[in-house]
Amino acid sequence: xxxxxxxxxxxxxxxAGADEIKKAYRKLAQKYHPDxxxxxxxxxxxxxxxxxxxxxxxxxxxxxxxxxxTAHRPGEExxxxxxxxxxxxxxxxxxxGAAPGxxxxxxxxxxxxxxxxxxxxxxxxxxxxxxxxxxxxxxxVTVHLALEDAFRGxxxxxxxxxPELDPQGVVRHVPKxxxxxxxxxATDGQRLRLRGQGxxxxxxxxxxxxxxxxxxxxxALFRPDGHDLxxxxxxxxxxxALGATIEVPTLAGAxxxxxxxxxxxxxxxxxxxKGLPKPGGGEGDLYAIVQIVNPTVLGDRERELFRExxxxxxxxxxxxxxxxxxx
Amino acid sequence: MAEQxxxxxxxxxxxxxxxxxxxxxxxxxxxxxxxxxxxxxxxAGEDARWCFRAECxxxxxxxxxxxxxxxxxxxxxxxxxxxxxxxxxxxxxxxxLHAQVAPARR
Numbered sequence: 230x231x232x233x234x235x236x237x238x239x240x241x242x243x244x245a246g247a248d249e250i251k252k253a254y255r256k257l258a259q260k261y262h263p264d265x266x267x268x269x270x271x272x273x274x275x276x277x278x279x280x281x282x283x284x285x286x287x288x289x290x291x292x293x294x295x296x297x298x299t300a301h302r303p304g305e306e307x308x309x310x311x312x313x314x315x316x317x318x319x320x321x322x323x324x325x326g327a328a329p330g331x332x333x334x335x336x337x338x339x340x341x342x343x344x345x346x347x348x349x350x351x352x353x354x355x356x357x358x359x360x361x362x363x364x365x366x367x368x369x370v371t372v373h374l375a376l377e378d379a380f381r382g383x384x385x386x387x388x389x390x391x392p393e394l395d396p397q398g399v400v401r402h403v404p405k406x407x408x409x410x411x412x413x414x415a416t417d418g419q420r421l422r423l424r425g426q427g428x429x430x431x432x433x434x435x436x437x438x439x440x441x442x443x444x445x446x447x448x449a450l451f452r453p454d455g456h457d458l459x460x461x462x463x464x465x466x467x468x469x470a471l472g473a474t475i476e477v478p479t480l481a482g483a484x485x486x487x488x489x490x491x492x493x494x495x496x497x498x499x500x501x502x503k504g505l506p507k508p509g510g511g512e513g514d515l516y517a518i519v520q521i522v523n524p525t526v527l528g529d530r531e532r533e534l535f536r537e538x539x540x541x542x543x544x545x546x547x548x549x550x551x552x553x554x555x556x
Numbered sequence: 557m558a559e560q561x562x563x564x565x566x567x568x569x570x571x572x573x574x575x576x577x578x579x580x581x582x583x584x585x586x587x588x589x590x591x592x593x594x595x596x597x598x599x600a601g602e603d604a605r606w607c608f609r610a611e612c613x614x615x616x617x618x619x620x621x622x623x624x625x626x627x628x629x630x631x632x633x634x635x636x637x638x639x640x641x642x643x644x645x646x647x648x649x650x651x652x653l654h655a656q657v658a659p660a661r662r
Contacts, residue, residue: 255626255627258625258626259626262621262622262625262626263621264618264621264622264640265622265636265640275625279625367582369617410563412563414565417651418648418651419565419566419567420565420566420567420613420614421563421564421565421566422563422564422565422566422580422613423563423564424563424564438580440566440617452654452655453655454651454652454655454656455652457655459655459656497656508565508567509565516656518656
């Protein structure tokens, strides 16, 4: 079992009073709570803070934690006092799901927070809620998807720490891979609920749900806005001036797009239904935003033609400058 | 593997009754009612059998987390939720504008 320094996590002295611990927790929780923080590490930090607080706010759990002393460094492997193992074994013997005779009990892969939870539950009269239905844990997971996967629908493997009862009836968080199918229709910031895919319920409690928060990876070409997509469409000056039919990439493959003559830079050309599919049916649109791009290096002939054009054209792109309007 | 009907998009469509919404968030129904009173949630149906749009699930689950983790009272909770929503709306606007603006060319 790995040792964690709960006092250091909350930034309080080991002698801190309950009020001080509460205040320290609230201050840190406001800073790192995943719903309010901008810190990408916020969620992980908040989990540590919450775990520390769950143990230190409960006088019994705190007393048990204090028994571990100050000799350990955070992250260091350690063994709890030998009498704890005995206490644990006694409390969990005969628990539902416990192997007859108790079996071999080991603290080895139990998490520190699960340990204190177990001890506290033991003191409250064993697994008194043995016949009480306990619903499974809900999980909320951020899923990063490539745009192509959101377009087609995909399956993702999620690594979750699932609470499970071991043969002694002790809750352990076991790493589990959950395969979650994401139907097409996802876009940035969207949420999905997979019913019953969370933690297993105990004693007939319902299984927990799995909530997925979808985040799309930035794409080299397309920028999503809801289910619409935006694409920069570079055109040569003559394509924009004369009109052209050009090939444009979409997530479903290239399509031909007709550029009307006299197309201005910044113009949005809409390709209906070429965006992301929507969950309820239908599709978003793809907007190609025209950019007019000049060749950076001109060949002799090209330079000659541009000069000829400059001499022949009466086009004044800044005509409005001299319009005299000051409004 | 989840069946088709077990996969629910939490966006505008689909309505959820009050009891189900409270259960999904792990909140007492009373608190969900209070959130409606304070204007943090808007039911879609008649008062007698309140229903909520599916996107409310996200909001109520956020409310439950803030209530448990930050020990907020319902009026403060409603205020925080309204601010969070405003931030989300602004972020969506920024995304919308970003999508239309070409990144700087090298």
